[in-house]
Amino acid sequence: MNDLLKLASTEVDPVRLVVRSGTVLATFDHHSQDSGNVSWLVRTDHGDLFVKTAGTPGPQPPDVSMPYLDHGDRVRLLRNAVELSRSCDHPCLARLRNVIDSPSGPMLVYDRAPGELIGTASADRDDPQTAYQRLAHLPSDGLIPVFDDLLDLHRTLAQEGWVAGDLNDGCLILDFSTGRLTVIDLDSYHRGASINVMGRMFGSTRFMAPEEFELAAPIDERTTVFTLGRLAWHFGTRLTEQAEQFCGPDPLRVVLEQALEVEPDKRFDSVADFAAAWRAARR
Numbered sequence: 262m263n264d265l266l267k268l269a270s271t272e273v274d275p276v277r278l279v280v281r282s283g284t285v286l287a288t289f290d291h292h293s294q295d296s297g298n299v300s301w302l303v304r305t306d307h308g309d310l311f312v313k314t315a316g317t318p319g320p321q322p323p324d325v326s327m328p329y330l331d332h333g334d335r336v337r338l339l340r341n342a343v344e345l346s347r348s349c350d351h352p353c354l355a356r357l358r359n360v361i362d363s364p365s366g367p368m369l370v371y372d373r374a375p376g377e378l379i380g381t382a383s384a385d386r387d388d389p390q391t392a393y394q395r396l397a398h399l400p401s402d403g404l405i406p407v408f409d410d411l412l413d414l415h416r417t418l419a420q421e422g423w424v425a426g427d428l429n430d431g432c433l434i435l436d437f438s439t440g441r442l443t444v445i446d447l448d449s450y451h452r453g454a455s456i457n458v459m460g461r462m463f464g465s466t467r468f469m470a471p472e473e474f475e476l477a478a479p480i481d482e483r484t485t486v487f488t489l490g491r492l493a494w495h496f497g498t499r500l501t502e503q504a505e506q507f508c509g510p511d512p513l514r515v516v517l518e519q520a521l522e523v524e525p526d527k528r529f530d531s532v533a534d535f536a537a538a539w540r541a542a543r544r
């Protein structure tokens with residue numbers, strides 16, 4: 262068995278353990294992410310794995326801007342992601358295969374999700390080759406099922422109390438050949454309702470609910486409803502944000518418009534209610 266799948270703890274530095282356990286296909290660090298985390302895609306005898314760490318504590322190299330969260334807070338988010346994975350089993354989650362305690366915090370070992378990341382740097386969003394554009398221009402019988410899956414995952418997560426945080430197009434990996442969706446990077450999800458203590462919370466403005474910009478506002482399932490609605494609206498209108506361009510039938514558009522009400526009270530009360538209305542409108 263590969264060390265990455267077997268060890269519960271190690272005295273070895275994560276990068277050394279990764280390098281000796283397989284072939285590194287990609288590294289995700291301050292060059293590509295702003296989280297401060299360091300992760301790798303690794304080819305092993307037991308398949309391709311995604312290994313995520315909080316990076317190293319202490320000062321960053323001089324060319325690196327300081328991440329918003331310090332190492333301790335990044336470790337807390339990774340432990341939160343472990344709790345989420347262990348609480349919920351759904352085909353749209355990348356399977357967490359192992360967690361290894363290392364000298365610089367936990368190493369989360371996931372199965373590699375098949376397909377392509379939908380999130381694209383803003384400079385490239387007009388490029389028709391990107392997964393971002395290709396998702397938005399799928400035929401509706403390819404596009405709407407992606408949102409069936411996204412909603413079903415969040416219905417299941419909400420049953421366990423999870424409220425979405427920082428859910429955006431960079432969390433979606435789609436295998437265009439099979440239609441299989443995997444949702445990644447759920448580290449900032451919060452178990453239970455909470456209060457906005459940040460003002461502007463973490464997230465991509467395009468998909469955030471009004472209460473995520475408002476200090477002391479309640480953050481709850483209705484916030485999840487809004488963000489899911491935004492994702493479905495953004496791609497379902499084929500990036501135009503225009504109701505006339507919506508790819509689905511009218512009743513489905515009406516359901517989304519309710520999910521996108523500015524006032525949380527006017528949205529669906531729960532992700533389950535939203536998902537049920539969505540399914541009814543699909544028929």
Ligand SMILES: Nc1ncnc2c1ncn2[C@@H]1O[C@H](COP(=O)(O)OP(=O)(O)OP(=O)(O)O)[C@@H](O)[C@H]1O
Nearest residue numbers: 289294295296298311355371372373374378445446
């Ligand atoms: N299970 C997975 N399978 C394949 N690739 C993955 C997987 N999880 C993440 N990735 C890739 O690794 C990248 C970094 O992962 P992730 O977004 O979880 O890191 P992060 O440190 O939280 O970064 P961010 O600054 O985007 O929040 C993703 O954008 C995606 O391309």
Ligand SMILES: [Mg+2]
Nearest residue numbers: 296427446448
């Ligand atoms: Mg992240």
